[in-house]
Amino acid sequence: MQSPAAEAIRYDAAEPERLRRALADLTLGFARFRLAWALAWLDIRNRYRGSVLGPFWLTLSTGAMVGGLGLLYATLFRFDLRDYLPHLAVSLIMWNMMAAMVTEATNSLITSEAIIRQMPLPYTVHALRCVLRNMIIAAHNVPLILLVFLATWRLPGAEVALLAPGFALIALNAFAATLLLGMLCARFRDIGPIVASVMQLAFFMTPVLWKPALLPAALQPLMLLNPFYCLMETVRGPLAEGGGPWAAWAMALVWTAAHLAIAFAFFVRFRGRVAYWV
Amino acid sequence: MARIAAQGLTLEFPFYHLGARSLKKRLLAKSRLHTDAGNRVVVTALRDMSFTINSGERVALVGTNGAGKTTLLRTLAGVYEPAAGRLSVEGRIGSLIDVMAGMDGDSTGRENIVLRGLYRGLSDAQCDELAEQVGVFSGLGDFLDVPIRTYSAGMGVRLAFAMATAIQPEVLLMDEWFLAGDADFLARAEERLTRLVGQADILVIATHDMGVVRRWCTRAIRIDAGAIVADGPVAEVLGPA
Numbered sequence: 213m214q215s216p217a218a219e220a221i222r223y224d225a226a227e228p229e230r231l232r233r234a235l236a237d238l239t240l241g242f243a244r245f246r247l248a249w250a251l252a253w254l255d256i257r258n259r260y261r262g263s264v265l266g267p268f269w270l271t272l273s274t275g276a277m278v279g280g281l282g283l284l285y286a287t288l289f290r291f292d293l294r295d296y297l298p299h300l301a302v303s304l305i306m307w308n309m310m311a312a313m314v315t316e317a318t319n320s321l322i323t324s325e326a327i328i329r330q331m332p333l334p335y336t337v338h339a340l341r342c343v344l345r346n347m348i349i350a351a352h353n354v355p356l357i358l359l360v361f362l363a364t365w366r367l368p369g370a371e372v373a374l375l376a377p378g379f380a381l382i383a384l385n386a387f388a389a390t391l392l393l394g395m396l397c398a399r400f401r402d403i404g405p406i407v408a409s410v411m412q413l414a415f416f417m418t419p420v421l422w423k424p425a426l427l428p429a430a431l432q433p434l435m436l437l438n439p440f441y442c443l444m445e446t447v448r449g450p451l452a453e454g455g456g457p458w459a460a461w462a463m464a465l466v467w468t469a470a471h472l473a474i475a476f477a478f479f480v481r482f483r484g485r486v487a488y489w490v
Numbered sequence: 491m492a493r494i495a496a497q498g499l500t501l502e503f504p505f506y507h508l509g510a511r512s513l514k515k516r517l518l519a520k521s522r523l524h525t526d527a528g529n530r531v532v533v534t535a536l537r538d539m540s541f542t543i544n545s546g547e548r549v550a551l552v553g554t555n556g557a558g559k560t561t562l563l564r565t566l567a568g569v570y571e572p573a574a575g576r577l578s579v580e581g582r583i584g585s586l587i588d589v590m591a592g593m594d595g596d597s598t599g600r601e602n603i604v605l606r607g608l609y610r611g612l613s614d615a616q617c618d619e620l621a622e623q624v625g626v627f628s629g630l631g632d633f634l635d636v637p638i639r640t641y642s643a644g645m646g647v648r649l650a651f652a653m654a655t656a657i658q659p660e661v662l663l664m665d666e667w668f669l670a671g672d673a674d675f676l677a678r679a680e681e682r683l684t685r686l687v688g689q690a691d692i693l694v695i696a697t698h699d700m701g702v703v704r705r706w707c708t709r710a711i712r713i714d715a716g717a718i719v720a721d722g723p724v725a726e727v728l729g730p731a
Contacts, residue, residue: 221568221579225500228571247608254605258596330591331583332568333609399506484571488504 221332234480241336248340255345267352270308275356277304285421294364298452301360303420306444309350311411313386316342318404320394325490335479335486339390343383357451371455378446381468385443388468388475395482398489414440436460439467492581492660492692494543494566500574501536501565501716535561537717538575543692543709548683550703550724551696553713559696562713563587563663566694581692584659589650589667595639599630599649602638606653620656627682628652629675648675655682662686666697680706700728 241248260266278301285300286293320342327333361367397403418440424432435441442464449456535558543549551559564570565577567585592609593602603624607617625634628648638646647667655662662683683693683706697703703710703724710727712720720727 220581221566221577221583223571223578224576225572225574226576244608244611247605247611250605250608254594254597258594261596326588326591327609329564329569330567330587331585331609487569487571489506 228484230480230484234476234483237334237479237483238336241334241340244334244337245340248337248344251337251341252344252348255341256348267349270349271352271356274301274304274308274353275359278356278360281421289422289426291423294366297360297364298366299423299448300421301357302448302452303444305350305353305357306447307415307418307420307440308353309346310382310386310440310444311415312349313343313346314389314393314411315408316346317386317390317393318397318407320390321398321486321490322394328487328490335391335394335483339387339394342390342394343386346386347383366452368451369454371450374450374455375447378450381446381464382443385439385468385471388471391479392471392475395478395486395489398486399482414438418444420444433459436463439464439471442467492545494541494577494579494661494692494694496542496575496577497540498575499536499539499565499572499577500534501561501570502532502573503535503561505531505533534716536565536572537715539718540575541711541718541721543694545692547709548693548707549695550707550710551694551713552698552700552703552710552727557713558716559713560587560665561716563665563694563696566661567663579661581660582658584654584657584662586650586654586662586664586667588665589643589646593638593646593650596637598636599628599634599638599641600625602649603653610657620653623656624649624652627656627678629678644672644675651675651679655686659686659691661692661694664693664695666695666699666702703728 256267260269263269265272278297281304282293282297282300285291286296289296317339320338321328321335324338328335328338393403393407397407418438419426419435424435424441427435436459442460445453445456445460446464449460539562551562553559561570563585564587565572566579567583567587568579592606594605597605600621603621604617607620612620628634628651630645630648633641633645638649641649654664686693693706695702695707707724709722710720710724711718712727
């Protein structure tokens, strides 16, 4: 049996050709999408091995959070529960997904150490595996969103079409973060715990439980400096807020472009060192 | 046509988690440990290696523990980018360096074979074909449908060996652990390796077992402290049996 001809290995330390190798990594990595997909499902199967509900446990716990926090905060902030619940459900699910993506990104390359040191697989595959795994897990929450929308009868209109670009932006950012943090954490093992505490702080700084409208008007533009807010708005807007503010969309594009540029530059420069780091 | 060519191949491993200062005092001028431009402690794992391996050669890498045999295998597999020198490896590579690398302990043998097919970029149909071939060659029988975490070391080796050779590598890189197979399996493995190399391909094997070297290999490269100290026909490098 013949496997597709692999690229011959050719290194010349005098000419590292870093850009070409990085681009080849991305191209070949996306061409191996089926592998990343299979590995993502394998991870989920192994993580929930022996559990009856599997990833739906997360749906249940998110459901309980939405119900409990919804009642509490609607009372505290004097929100109308019918307005607040869809906002909270979408926010919590999006936040859980983004937080899991960022936290697991820190381990994306370290956990693949054995295979990295055995064969030159594109690092893109490991990053894709991590992103896909978290997307699949998050997708188990779709029934919860439907339930909340039907129960409150706040159904989104035509602006729901904006979900497609919104998810695309989130996927791009997730991929960039996974590559970047995966590499950084392989080299500096302290970054994992730092990221975990930053994410905890970010949870309270980002309007997940609260609404940006609660801030004094003068402070509201500051929200745009929070990339988590801007990105979350690209999905929450179309679902629960009639599209979301255009400024958040614009800043989401800016943050994504910056994020991609940094991750790509880092990837090009240090890709060849990853095998030494893990 | 398979071919491996290395010129002045040098590889340095940084010790990221060691302080340079405490070690610096102990460094000798000729030691393999030294500090690099960034003041990190590095070990020269491979030093200025030059060799060419052509089709049909069966090469044994011999040397003491820590000489750099496995590192050289990993470098030939394309894992490490060298710090200096040039390396080119032409031909499809099969590597048998870690037994369980790329295998999932909770999946069955058959699922692992399909996964390996995906690692190699095979289509679904080819993956099934691979599972068929590997199942027959490995002789695992019913154990193919049992999670591999329950396998004995020898069974893991059989599966890994069968997977690595079923994809018809043109360059097979092997560490010595595959000797864990039983006699019956070793005989079949030897037959397969002979056929493989008979098709004008390359075998590079790192081993301490001189019996294996004399029986299977045509050429030996002796490595010491990351440098090649002898390279030639087996009888010449090892001396008379």
